[in-house]
Amino acid sequence: MNLLSVINEKVINAFKACGFENAQTLVRAADRPDLADYQSNGALALAKSLHQNPREVAEKVVEELKKDDFFSEVSVAGPGFINMKIKDEELTKLAAPILTQEKVGYERPDNPKTIILDYCGPNVGKVLHVGHLRSGNIGDAVRRMMTFAGDKTIGDAHLGDWGRPMGLVLTELQHQWPDMPYFKSDYASDKGYKLPFTLKDVVEAYPIASAKAKEDEAYMEQAKKYTRELQEGNKGLRDLWQKFVDLTKGDTQDLMNQLNVHLDLWWGESTVNDRCMKMVEHLQKSGIAELDDGAWIVRQEGDTPPLILVNSAGAAMYAATDLATLEARMEEFHPDVVMYFTDARQGLHFSQVFATAKKTGIVPDEVKLEYQPFGSVNGADNKPYKTRDGGVPTLRFLIDSAVQKARAKMESGEIGRDLTDAEKDEISHIVGVAALKFMDLMNDKVKNYIFDEERMLATEGKTGPYLLYAMVRMKSVLEKLGEPKNNTLIITNPAERKLLLNLYTFPENMQIAYDNRAPHVIADYLYRLCQDFNLFYHDCPIKDADEQTKNSRLNLLKYTLKVALICADMLGLKVPNKM
RNA sequence: GCGCUUGUAGCUCAGCUGGAUAGAGUGUCGCCCUCCGAAGGCGAAGGUCGUGAGUUCGAAUCUCGCCAAGCGCGCCA
Numbered sequence A: 001m002n003l004l005s006v007i008n009e010k011v012i013n014a015f016k017a018c019g020f021e022n023a024q025t026l027v028r029a030a031d032r033p034d035l036a037d038y039q040s041n042g043a044l045a046l047a048k049s050l051h052q053n054p055r056e057v058a059e060k061v062v063e064e065l066k067k068d069d070f071f072s073e074v075s076v077a078g079p080g081f082i083n084m085k086i087k088d089e090e091l092t093k094l095a096a097p098i099l100t101q102e103k104v105g106y107e108r109p110d111n112p113k114t115i116i117l118d119y120c121g122p123n124v125g126k127v128l129h130v131g132h133l134r135s136g137n138i139g140d141a142v143r144r145m146m147t148f149a150g151d152k153t154i155g156d157a158h159l160g161d162w163g164r165p166m167g168l169v170l171t172e173l174q175h176q177w178p179d180m181p182y183f184k185s186d187y188a189s190d191k192g193y194k195l196p197f198t199l200k201d202v203v204e205a206y207p208i209a210s211a212k213a214k215e216d217e218a219y220m221e222q223a224k225k226y227t228r229e230l231q232e233g234n235k236g237l238r239d240l241w242q243k244f245v246d247l248t249k250g251d252t253q254d255l256m257n258q259l260n261v262h263l264d265l266w267w268g269e270s271t272v273n274d275r276c277m278k279m280v281e282h283l284q285k286s287g288i289a290e291l292d293d294g295a296w297i298v299r300q301e302g303d304t305p306p307l308i309l310v311n312s313a314g315a316a317m318y319a320a321t322d323l324a325t326l327e328a329r330m331e332e333f334h335p336d337v338v339m340y341f342t343d344a345r346q347g348l349h350f351s352q353v354f355a356t357a358k359k360t361g362i363v364p365d366e367v368k369l370e371y372q373p374f375g376s377v378n379g380a381d382n383k384p385y386k387t388r389d390g391g392v393p394t395l396r397f398l399i400d401s402a403v404q405k406a407r408a409k410m411e412s413g414e415i416g417r418d419l420t421d422a423e424k425d426e427i428s429h430i431v432g433v434a435a436l437k438f439m440d441l442m443n444d445k446v447k448n449y450i451f452d453e454e455r456m457l458a459t460e461g462k463t464g465p466y467l468l469y470a471m472v473r474m475k476s477v478l479e480k481l482g483e484p485k486n487n488t489l490i491i492t493n494p495a496e497r498k499l500l501l502n503l504y505t506f507p508e509n510m511q512i513a514y515d516n517r518a519p520h521v522i523a524d525y526l527y528r529l530c531q532d533f534n535l536f537y538h539d540c541p542i543k544d545a546d547e548q549t550k551n552s553r554l555n556l557l558k559y560t561l562k563v564a565l566i567c568a569d570m571l572g573l574k575v576p577n578k579m
Numbered sequence B: 001g002c003g004c005u006u007g008u009a010g011c012u013c014a015g016c017u018g019g020a021u022a023g024a025g026u027g028u029c030g031c032c033c034u035c036c037g038a039a040g041g042c043g044a045a046g047g048u049c050g051u052g053a054g055u056u057c058g059a060a061u062c063u064c065g066c067c068a069a070g071c072g073c074g075c076c077a
Helices: A003-017 A042-050 A056-068 A088-093 A097-101 A130-149 A164-176 A199-215 A218-232 A235-258 A269-285 A318-334 A346-359 A395-412 A421-441 A453-457 A463-483 A495-505 A506-514 A518-538 A547-570
Strands: A026-031 A038-041 A069-075 A081-086 A114-118 A152-156 A290-291 A293-297 A308-312 A337-340 A368-371
Touching: A003 A026, A003 A038, A003 A042, A003 A056, A003 A081, A026 A518, A038 A056, A042 A056, A042 A081, A056 A069, A056 A235, A056 A293, A056 A308, A081 A346, A081 A421, A088 A097, A088 A463, A088 A495, A097 A495, A097 A547, A114 A130, A114 A318, A130 A152, A130 A421, A130 A506, A130 A518, A130 A547, A152 A199, A164 A218, A164 A235, A199 A218, A199 A235, A235 A395, A269 A293, A269 A308, A290 A453, A290 A495, A308 A346, A346 A463, A395 A421, A395 A453, A421 A463, A421 A518, A453 A463, A463 A518, A495 A506, A495 A518, A495 A547, A506 A518, A506 A547, A518 A547
Parallel strands: A114 A152, A114 A337, A337 A368
Antiparallel strands: A026 A038, A038 A081, A069 A081, A290 A293, A293 A308
16 A cells, blocks of 8 residues: 555446546646646547547546545646545554555556666776766666565676677786796696785786787787687686686675665676587577678678678677577576667677567567666766876775765864764765765666765765755654654654655655666666755754644654665765764 | 657747747846845846747647667677
C-alpha cells in the first residue's frame, strides 16, 4: 500500500460510479502544490476517446469523489484536471501503515527478474580513469536500485585481461626484467620468487610496448607470439600474466571499495577464451559468419556495417569475446536482462553484438539486452576533462583530490572542531567521495557533464555534502532527543505537511527511476527530501514543543531519515554520524 | 555520405510515455543565529524551451525539415 494506490483506488471507483468502466485515472502528485496534493488527468484522456467535454466528465467524477471524506477538497480546474486535497488526519493516519514498511510503500508491478549488469570494465595494463568512475558508479547505482526493487542482480566487472595487449605487456616486462624465471624454457614454478615490478610498471609497460611494436617489427612478432602462447596455456607466461592481472584486480578492487561500488563477479575476457573459439567455429560452420577480406564477419541488416568476429590475422575481436561472454552468462545465470554500462561511443558495437546474439540464438528472444550509454565528463571548456598538464585524470587522482579538498574544507571551517584526526580522515573521505559520486549521478546519465570540483564540494546547492549534512543533522537530532514514544502524527505546520507528502511519493519516484534505469531520479528525489527536511527543521522546533507535537515531529524525522538513507544507499553514498 | 547523442534562465541542470503560471541549483541583490548542527533557512530579479512547419481542444514533450555541438562508421577495446 502507498498513498498513490489509495487515491488511485478511490478515483477508479469514482470513475466507475459515473459509468466510466476502464478509464485511465492518471493520478499523480500535483504539479501545482499550491492548488492540490494530488491530481487526476483521467477525465482529459477519457473525454478525448469518448469525444465528450472533459470538464463535464471531470465534474461528474468530482461529485462522486466529494462523497469521500478522505478529501478536504475536490475540484475541477483548467481544461479538466481533478484536483484533490487530502485531510490532514487522513494523511497522518496513513503514516504508520505506509512509512514503517520496509520498502516504504514501494510495490513492484511485475515479477522479480535476474539481471546481469556489466560495469566498471577495468583493463589490465591500463589505469582506471574518469570513464570508469561513470561506469562503476552508474552501473552500481542501478544494481542497487534493482536489488531494492527485489531483483536478483549480478554486477560483473568484465575485466579486459586478454588479447594482444597482454602479449605486449609480457614482451615489455621481459625487456625490462629479462632475468625473470617465467621466460625460461625449463620454468616450472615461481614459488618463493619475488616480483621485481609493481602495478605502476605494468601500466607504464603497455603504452611503451604499443609504441615500440608500431616501429619495431621483431618486437611486434614477439608480442604476437606471446599472445598466442598465453592463449595456448604456456605455464610461465600464464603465471606471469596471473601476477599482473592480480595487481590490476587489486588496484581496481581498492578504488571500487573507496567508491563504495560493489561487484559480484570478476569474469574477464580470459574466462571465455576456450568458449570463444568454439563459438566462432560454430558460426563459421553454420554459415552465419562469412569470410571477407581475410576476416570473419557477420553481416547485419540494413545499413549497419558488419560485425567483425575474427580479424585477418586470426585473432578474435572484442565482438567475439562479448558474444562468448553472453553465451557463458546465459548458461551460468539464465538472466532475464543483461545491461551494459559503457560510454556513449559504443552504440554501434552493441547494436551489432545484440543483433548477432539474437540471430544466432546465443541469447534467447525473451532475454532483454540493454545498452545503457553514458556521456563524457568534460572540463570547463566542454571538452573531455583533462588534468592541468593535459593528461587524462586517473580515478585515483580524482578520489584523492576530492578527499583532500574535503579535508581542507573541514580544517578551514568552523565545523568538525571536536573531531579527532582519525575521525576527520574518515569523514573527509566519505564527504569527498560523496561529492564526486553525487555529481556523477545527479544528471541524466546519457548527457555529458562538466566537472567542477569547487562546486561538487560546495555545501550549498545540489551537492553530495549538502545531502550528507542534512542526513547527519537528522541522525544527530534523533540521537539527542530520543526515539518517539508512539507513532502518532499530527500536522501543525505547512513544513510538516510538505515533508510528509514528499515522503509518500517515494514509491512513484522509485518506479520511474527503475523503469528508466535512472539514478538521477533518485538523486533528485533525495535532494528535494533534504530540502523539505531543512525547511521542517528550521520551522519546526522539536525539543521545546509540547509532548504531542514533539513526539509527532520525532516520528516525521525518523521516517524522513529512513527514506533518505534508502535513497542514499541506492546511490552508493555512505552517511557519517557527524561531519 | 550514413548513423547515434545533445541543444531549456548569465552558468550548471530537472521536466521530454502530450496538459494548468516551464522548475531547481549557482551567480547577483536583500533578509534570518539568546533557538535541537548557519556545511542551514527565507525572499527578489532572471526564460521567443536551437529554429521552422505539422498533428492536437492543448506541444519544452509527438512527427518532419533545417541549424549548432559532440561522437561513431570492418580488422583497437
